[in-house]
Amino acid sequence: MYSASSLSSSEVSRPFLTWQRISDWAQEHYRFRTFNKDERVPARPGLLYLVERGAIRLVGDAQVSPAEDESTPGLAQMNAEEAFLGFVGAGQPFEIVAQSPFSLQSFAHIDQTAIIWMYWHDLDNWPHFRREVLDAFRYQHQRKLLWLSTLGQRRTIDRLLGFLTLLIEEYGEPCEQGYYLPWLLTHAQIGSAIGSTRVTVTRLMGKLRQQRLISHYGDNLICIPAESVNKVQTIASTTTTA
Amino acid sequence: MYSASSLSSSEVSRPFLTWQRISDWAQEHYRFRTFNKDERVPARPGLLYLVERGAIRLVGDAQVSPAEDESTPGLAQMNAEEAFLGFVGAGQPFEIVAQSPFSLQSFAHIDQTAIIWMYWHDLDNWPHFRREVLDAFRYQHQRKLLWLSTLGQRRTIDRLLGFLTLLIEEYGEPCEQGYYLPWLLTHAQIGSAIGSTRVTVTRLMGKLRQQRLISHYGDNLICIPAESVNKVQTIASTTTTA
Numbered sequence: 001m002y003s004a005s006s007l008s009s010s011e012v013s014r015p016f017l018t019w020q021r022i023s024d025w026a027q028e029h030y031r032f033r034t035f036n037k038d039e040r041v042p043a044r045p046g047l048l049y050l051v052e053r054g055a056i057r058l059v060g061d062a063q064v065s066p067a068e069d070e071s072t073p074g075l076a077q078m079n080a081e082e083a084f085l086g087f088v089g090a091g092q093p094f095e096i097v098a099q100s101p102f103s104l105q106s107f108a109h110i111d112q113t114a115i116i117w118m119y120w121h122d123l124d125n126w127p128h129f130r131r132e133v134l135d136a137f138r139y140q141h142q143r144k145l146l147w148l149s150t151l152g153q154r155r156t157i158d159r160l161l162g163f164l165t166l167l168i169e170e171y172g173e174p175c176e177q178g179y180y181l182p183w184l185l186t187h188a189q190i191g192s193a194i195g196s197t198r199v200t201v202t203r204l205m206g207k208l209r210q211q212r213l214i215s216h217y218g219d220n221l222i223c224i225p226a227e228s229v230n231k232v233q234t235i236a237s238t239t240t241t242a
Numbered sequence: 243m244y245s246a247s248s249l250s251s252s253e254v255s256r257p258f259l260t261w262q263r264i265s266d267w268a269q270e271h272y273r274f275r276t277f278n279k280d281e282r283v284p285a286r287p288g289l290l291y292l293v294e295r296g297a298i299r300l301v302g303d304a305q306v307s308p309a310e311d312e313s314t315p316g317l318a319q320m321n322a323e324e325a326f327l328g329f330v331g332a333g334q335p336f337e338i339v340a341q342s343p344f345s346l347q348s349f350a351h352i353d354q355t356a357i358i359w360m361y362w363h364d365l366d367n368w369p370h371f372r373r374e375v376l377d378a379f380r381y382q383h384q385r386k387l388l389w390l391s392t393l394g395q396r397r398t399i400d401r402l403l404g405f406l407t408l409l410i411e412e413y414g415e416p417c418e419q420g421y422y423l424p425w426l427l428t429h430a431q432i433g434s435a436i437g438s439t440r441v442t443v444t445r446l447m448g449k450l451r452q453q454r455l456i457s458h459y460g461d462n463l464i465c466i467p468a469e470s471v472n473k474v475q476t477i478a479s480t481t482t483t484a
Contacts, residue, residue: 060390060392062400081394083395084394085390101404101472134373134376146302148325149302149303150302152304152434153304153323162344195396195437196396
């Protein structure tokens with residue numbers, strides 16, 4: 001998938017050589033907490049967060065939208081809509097920089113999600129680790145550009161399949177039928193990511209299943225055939241600044 | 243907009259203290275080239291690109307989509323659609339990591355767009371600059387999360403207004419009516435970013451103008467009233483790892 005030499009997926013998903021020391025430091029300094037499913041992680045701008053275990057769900061709130069009718073020129077209505085913006089898996093960093101007219105929030109996506117937090121200057125002790133964190137953000141940025149590519153497609157079914165493919169490329173785990181997303185995602189959450197509704201997502205998921213482009217795995221997890229997935233096993237070593 | 247202390251916008255848009263030295267180095271080493279409007283910048287994975295002057299337009303290609311009908315189960319059709327993924331302005335870095343089923347490309351958005359390129363290890367000479375580049379990618383990543391937030395909205399007019407607001411927050415220049423985007427963007431390009439068509443964008447732009455949420459500036463540039471724009475004049479100093 002990438003043209004250059006590669007790094008194993010375990011290194012990508014947990015690219016931190018000094019991880020154990022960071023984890024010990026976080027425990028000692030009370031910079032560690034475990035969250036339950038759907039519990040909000042009260043992330044503040046200026047702090048860096050690391051997922052030690054579990055998964056984080058990033059969500060965006062759009063707060064302003066034009067009036068439904070044309071009776072109130074110049075006035076935009078409040079019309080909060082939550083959008084699913086992706087996962088942050090174990091070993092990955094995240095940060096939240098709140099910004100109007102949109103705000104970002106983070107939630108534990110599964111039980112026992114363990115989070116470490118620190119100030120950026122705490123990383124002065126681990127310059128190599130700092131670089132790995134910054135490289136992880138570069139990688140996440142590239143993934144979001146791909147995500148924007150799929151959301152630019154006009155047909156909702158194209159956006160849906162592209163969205164699922166990108167998620168499973170990044171987080172999928174192997175199964176008999178291909179690769180499956182190891183976390184549940186509701187049709188409403190999927191709809192909120194691709195600019196559609198729960199009802200439409202349900203209908204189009206059925207269509208994709210009929211075309212055998214997706215299937216169920218286990219307890220309602222989403223699976224994609226191996227040949228459709230360019231599993232993110234490799235990342236160009238050239239994307240590492242080290 | 244950000245809660246913490248701030249950095250001036252000129253520092254954000256050109257955050258490179260050693261810029262002049264880099265520019266001289268690029269000229270000496272033939273790592274500098276000027277592109278005409280809409281000329282493709284042949285960016286390769288593993289290299290880092292810097293916009294010295296002008297603006298880059300990032301574009302994504304989605305190459306695969308499900309079949310229109312249900313006669314070909316398991317087969318996805320080729321259906322190339324280009325999506326506008328944003329600008330990279332003067333002083334900003336970009337990189338392209340090609341990845342199926344989507345590929346990213348970069349084009350000069352205006353004439354006389356000047357680009358410097360280098361290998362990441364070239365930055366070994368300028369460790370402070372490297373950190374600024376990585377911080378710039380962190381910032382771009384946060385902006386893309388906001389962009390994803392607006393694309394998650396169901397109504398096309400919401401996506402359109404959110405999209406324009408985010409672009410003008412970041413790149414807008416002041417004018418009598420508010421802030422305007424200093425570059426032309428076709429309705430087809432806007433449609434390709436928000437999952438809509440040229441025709442729909444034209445209709446909804448008219449509606450937004452009627453509601454006085456946008457206006458024209460000069461030669462068909464898009465303007466947003468000052469009160470709608472949280473102009474990106476500030477970025478939390480805490481987002482800087484320095």
